[in-house]
Amino acid sequence: MAVISESIKDMKGYKLHIVKTEKFKTNTIVWKMKAPLTSEDATKRALLPYVLQSNSKAYPSTSKFRSYLDELYGANLFVDVSKKGEYQVLSFSLEIANEKFLSDRNPLLKKGMQLMAEILVNPLADNEAFDKETVEKEKRTLKQRIQAVYDDKMRYSNFRLVQEMCKDEPYALHVNGEIDDIPQIDEKNLYEYYKKAFAEDELDLFIIGDVDETEVQSIAEELLQFDQRTPKLVEPVKDAHVEEKTVKDQEDVKQGKLNIGYRTNVLYGDNDYYALQVFNGIFGGFSHSKLFLNVREKNSLAYYVASRLESHKGLMMVMSGIEFENFELAVKIIREQMEAMQAGDFTDQEIEQTKAVIENQMLETMDTARGMVEVLYHNVVSHQNVSLDDWLQGMSKTTKEEIVDVAKKVQLDTVYFLTGLEADK
Amino acid sequence: MEKITFEQLQEEMYYEKLNNGLDVYILPKKGFNKTYATFTTKYGSIDNHFLPPGKDDYVKVPDGIAHFLEHKLFEKEDGDVFQQFSKQGASANAFTSFTRTAYLFSSTSNVEKNLETLIDFVQEPYFTEKTVEKEKGIIGQEITMYDDNPDWRLYFGLIQNMYKNHPVSIDIAGTIESISDITKDMLYECYETFYHPSNMLLFVVGQVNPDEIMGLIKENQGKKEYKNQPEIKRVFDEEQAGVAEKKQVLKMNVQTSKCLVGIKAAAPTESGKEMLKKELSINVMLDILFGKSSENYTELYGSGLIDDTFSYDYTEEQGFGFAMVGGDTNEPDVLASKLETMLMDAKAGRGLTDDNLERTKKKKIGAFLRAVNSPEYIANQFTRYAFNDMDLFDVVPVLESLTLDDIKQAADKLIAEERFTVCQVVPKDKK
Numbered sequence: 001m002a003v004i005s006e007s008i009k010d011m012k013g014y015k016l017h018i019v020k021t022e023k024f025k026t027n028t029i030v031w032k033m034k035a036p037l038t039s040e041d042a043t044k045r046a047l048l049p050y051v052l053q054s055n056s057k058a059y060p061s062t063s064k065f066r067s068y069l070d071e072l073y074g075a076n077l078f079v080d081v082s083k084k085g086e087y088q089v090l091s092f093s094l095e096i097a098n099e100k101f102l103s104d105r106n107p108l109l110k111k112g113m114q115l116m117a118e119i120l121v122n123p124l125a126d127n128e129a130f131d132k133e134t135v136e137k138e139k140r141t142l143k144q145r146i147q148a149v150y151d152d153k154m155r156y157s158n159f160r161l162v163q164e165m166c167k168d169e170p171y172a173l174h175v176n177g178e179i180d181d182i183p184q185i186d187e188k189n190l191y192e193y194y195k196k197a198f199a200e201d202e203l204d205l206f207i208i209g210d211v212d213e214t215e216v217q218s219i220a221e222e223l224l225q226f227d228q229r230t231p232k233l234v235e236p237v238k239d240a241h242v243e244e245k246t247v248k249d250q251e252d253v254k255q256g257k258l259n260i261g262y263r264t265n266v267l268y269g270d271n272d273y274y275a276l277q278v279f280n281g282i283f284g285g286f287s288h289s290k291l292f293l294n295v296r297e298k299n300s301l302a303y304y305v306a307s308r309l310e311s312h313k314g315l316m317m318v319m320s321g322i323e324f325e326n327f328e329l330a331v332k333i334i335r336e337q338m339e340a341m342q343a344g345d346f347t348d349q350e351i352e353q354t355k356a357v358i359e360n361q362m363l364e365t366m367d368t369a370r371g372m373v374e375v376l377y378h379n380v381v382s383h384q385n386v387s388l389d390d391w392l393q394g395m396s397k398t399t400k401e402e403i404v405d406v407a408k409k410v411q412l413d414t415v416y417f418l419t420g421l422e423a424d425k
Numbered sequence: 426m427e428k429i430t431f432e433q434l435q436e437e438m439y440y441e442k443l444n445n446g447l448d449v450y451i452l453p454k455k456g457f458n459k460t461y462a463t464f465t466t467k468y469g470s471i472d473n474h475f476l477p478p479g480k481d482d483y484v485k486v487p488d489g490i491a492h493f494l495e496h497k498l499f500e501k502e503d504g505d506v507f508q509q510f511s512k513q514g515a516s517a518n519a520f521t522s523f524t525r526t527a528y529l530f531s532s533t534s535n536v537e538k539n540l541e542t543l544i545d546f547v548q549e550p551y552f553t554e555k556t557v558e559k560e561k562g563i564i565g566q567e568i569t570m571y572d573d574n575p576d577w578r579l580y581f582g583l584i585q586n587m588y589k590n591h592p593v594s595i596d597i598a599g600t601i602e603s604i605s606d607i608t609k610d611m612l613y614e615c616y617e618t619f620y621h622p623s624n625m626l627l628f629v630v631g632q633v634n635p636d637e638i639m640g641l642i643k644e645n646q647g648k649k650e651y652k653n654q655p656e657i658k659r660v661f662d663e664e665q666a667g668v669a670e671k672k673q674v675l676k677m678n679v680q681t682s683k684c685l686v687g688i689k690a691a692a693p694t695e696s697g698k699e700m701l702k703k704e705l706s707i708n709v710m711l712d713i714l715f716g717k718s719s720e721n722y723t724e725l726y727g728s729g730l731i732d733d734t735f736s737y738d739y740t741e742e743q744g745f746g747f748a749m750v751g752g753d754t755n756e757p758d759v760l761a762s763k764l765e766t767m768l769m770d771a772k773a774g775r776g777l778t779d780d781n782l783e784r785t786k787k788k789k790i791g792a793f794l795r796a797v798n799s800p801e802y803i804a805n806q807f808t809r810y811a812f813n814d815m816d817l818f819d820v821v822p823v824l825e826s827l828t829l830d831d832i833k834q835a836a837d838k839l840i841a842e843e844r845f846t847v848c849q850v851v852p853k854d855k856k
Binding site: 153349356 | 531681787791
């Protein structure tokens with residue numbers, strides 16, 4: 001039996017993905033827009049979804065708009081901006097109660113889809129310009145959102161690592177753009193960008209829940225129609241030349257934040273991508289992994305230490321929080337774990353254990369509607385068509401040789417350390 | 426085994442109290458891949474002064490010991506339990522709050538084995554001086570991590586402003602100094618006091634057969650000998666009605682200031698239905714006042730005093746309770762005084778209308794449906810409710826029963842100027 005069944009339909013200008021499932025008490029609607037990450041557009045693009053979710057023609061103020069969401073049994077709307085490899089992706093999510101579980105049986109799904117369409121295609125705008133006040137308010141909030149990265153030192157050190165590591169690549173850009181770009185944005189040029197994004201982006205609509213496929217398709221057809229387009233593709237940066245470097249910053253922090261970046265030279269959809277997943281799991285992905293065991297349990301150097309993959313960019317990041325003076329020791333232990341991986345110094349039991357946990361993690365992800373959308377979207381970003389069953393099977397077939405081979409492709413790129421003011425450089 | 430049906434939600438739950446006093450709940454979730462189980466003791470950071478069973482003298486234990494114990498239960502003579510769980514395809518975790526310590530796993534296979542592992546590791550402590558010393562380094566780094574987190578500092582700063590004597594003001598993980606005093610004997614003493622099955626609750630939710638799961642749990646417990654344990658005696662020093670500090674400003678390495686306004690609740694003594702009604706009334710009131718559809722939110726957001734980090738919340742357990750409102754802001758003092766004015770207006774009834782109430786009820790009911798999509802939410806919240814003699818599945822009927830009078834009364838009782846307090850985080854180089 002397939003783990004989930006996704007049906008994909010070509011609509012006008014976008015793809016409609018429907019996953020029919022009875023396990024949730026709500027229905028989830030997610031609209032995604034994907035375009036290449038560029039320094040010219042990143043900030044405008046990060047601002048756009050927040051302006052669109054503020055109000056609309058039919059609900060011209062935030063309080064009117066939000067009151068309507070409350071009326072729809074607290075339909076939960078939120079937007080998000082993320083980086084997926086060389087792309088910047090906008091997501092609009094609306095989760096709405098399934099009336100089957102309410103004493104009031106008025107159908108809600110269509111109203112939810114109408115509201116989603118309303119914010120996407122019927123924004124509060126006039127004469128080719130958004131409402132000025134809305135744009136100004138959201139510019140202010142965007143500024144604070146960008147600043148917030150500096151205030152959360154764990155996020156900040158990860159951001160700094162990516163900045164250093166991908167210096168001349170678009171990927172170094174902050175997902176929310178640059179503070180310096182904000183003043184140049186106004187209601188007119190943002191509206192212009194809005195038009196452009198809806199004309200050129202790759203667009204996908206996901207509907208997850210206990211829904212009728214034919215009904216959903218006809219509602220979508222009626223509400224959302226765009227011109228056909230050929231989505232822009234970006235060749236992934238394959239950086240053959242990697243030179244190891246160490247970067248240290250000093251800040252007023254109590255704990256040192258150690259972030260290490262590697263180039264995996266493997267992308268989602270590549271043949272050895274499954275081996276990379278298992279490799280990451282044995283190395284640092286879990287609480288049974290080498291990093292946790294050696295950095296934390298054996299040497300008491302850290303509370304958190306883990307590695308994670310950026311599947312569409314071919315990166316692996318290790319992150320940990322340590323005492324300033326333990327920098328050399330922690331880096332040495334982490335290097336040793338990588339060498340052990342490359343030398344094949346891990347047991348069959350570690351492989352089996354890791355596969356079991358990865359499978360578990362993937363199946364658990366499918367127990368949330370958002371998790372489903374994120375997993376299915378990997379195929380959109382990578383232009384692949386890997387079913388979940390193929391994925392699980394491919395992962396479980398991985399051999400030790402394949403894991404060692406992929407480990408040898410992984411190259412250390414940058415060691416980043418955020419250390420204290422009083423610490424010696 | 427008792428079967429409880431929730432028709433509106435189309436869910437069923439099974440319950441039994443075992444001979445040793447353990448409460449077991451099982452909620453089968455159709456269509457889910459995973460099973461999630463929590464094994465929780467009614468023991469948290471506030472339980473630091475108590476009478477160990479069979480002793481004559483009360484003891485006071487170091488700050489952070491409940492959390493320390495949580496860490497140490499994972500380590501056994503033959504290695505750590507994380508390894509065992511991952512061999513069985515599960516992921517395990519634990520957390521300590523003010524009043525609870527919960528151990529949990531989730532897995533999509535080997536559910537029976539994982540459940541036995543969970544029960545056994547929690548019921549078979551293994552503490553040595555050596556492993557206790559080793560953990561001090563790890564928890565020390567956990568504490569330092571939180572020291573660098575401005576939101577955590579702000580949250581705890583606000584609680585410390587409110588409570589002078591009550592141990593809720595103690596940081597859950599303790600301090601590096603306080604945990605340095607912890608010994609293996611102290612851990613055993615806390616364990617013997619608080620980990621008796623009669624002080625614990627086991628919740629299993631997921632793709633399970635209730636008869637089989639209950640059978641397995643009973644067989645497991647039947648093999649272990651527990652003497653009946655009398656009621657646990659805890660001591661809490663008397664707490665004043667007013668706040669300990671009116672204001673605290675923390676200077677940190679941040680770019681944006683943060684501000685929270687807190688209200689210390691008048692000593693809460695309710696439990697059961699009464700507590701549920703009070704809690705929901707306060708939550709609905711805060712939603713009416715500060716939700717995104719409120720006038721207040723429009724004003725604050727419109728004037729640039731708040732951004733999307735703005736939030737509000739009410740926490741209550743027996744013996745302490747507090748509301749908090751705020752977030753990131755460029756004008757922490759202006760925001761504090763605006764929020765206080767808005768709260769005082771609400772006390773006088775402003776904005777508390779039938780329309781707002783009905784709309785907010787709908788919103789809350791929808792939010793509850795969303796929440797029960799999550800096995801984690803069901804298990805953790807059900808346990809918290811049960812420890813306060815409340816029933817999670819009463820939330821919707823009680824919400825539906827709330828009247829405007831209930832909301833006005835809740836506002837009037839909670840809000841009082843002398844129980845306001847403010848905590849701010851401001852950039853170091855700013856005045």
